[in-house]
Amino acid sequence: MYGMIIRVTYYWDDQMGPFRAAPAGIERRDGPALAIRAIGGTLQRMGPIETVPARNWIAAALDSGRQAVAAGRDRPGLSGELVYGILDFCHQAVRDREDLPEWTPEAESRNAACVEAIAFAQRCVRGDE
Template sequence: MTYYWDLEMGPLRPVLARIGRREGLALAIRVIGWTVERMEPIKTVAARDWITTAMVAGREAVAAGRERPEFPVELVSSFGEVQADADDEAGVHSVLTALIACEEAPAGLSGEVVYGILDFCYQAIRDREELPEWNPETESSNWRCTEAIAFEKRCIREARATSI
């Protein structure tokens, strides 16, 4: 099945492939942060705390010019448990997955990794909207879904401009 995000963002895959890994991390952290803000409040305390700690590490990595964040060992080891605890809260699973994807990218954030992270961010927003079904028609008529895609596209354009 094709989703609205795939139709809108698929053509940008080659653009993401040309973005440097540092810019890719900055792009990913920016979009994840925006996504979390749109999802507030996250009610699952363990997930909210995990996300906060991971975002601090992500922002520190961006500020230091690194290609990927390094999460504290205890944060990484608690990922599965936190994710399981948050399974009942719409969208949180996708944000957690986006963040761990940043940390687990051994060679830094390639265009493909960033593409996947942006997809997870969109899924988080879409899931939070509790749409009756997922398809291009339903998603494109939801203002939050279209806002998420517009924001991601703008961030890609800006990252591409700084990566040249």
């Protein structure tokens, strides 16, 4: 038993591996705007957040972010790596909301919302979103 190596694989890692080197392009494009779009799109796919104070706080934060981006006041230096991480967190939020019986690549690949969350992240990294 000792010395045994167990490899844990996640659907995100399997599907996003080829995109791992792409975040530098995100940084040069529109990282802050992309992060705002990714979070907003994820919230739309997830449906309403039940906790009103949390829902209001998130809505206000997104509105503030959208205003900053529109006015050119978005935070400079938001790295592509950070935006990639935000996309991963968006995927995790969708996966959590789907209440899968297990977190395996097989279970996620059979769930339409998880598959779409990955496809959305891939489109974002490619610049198609």
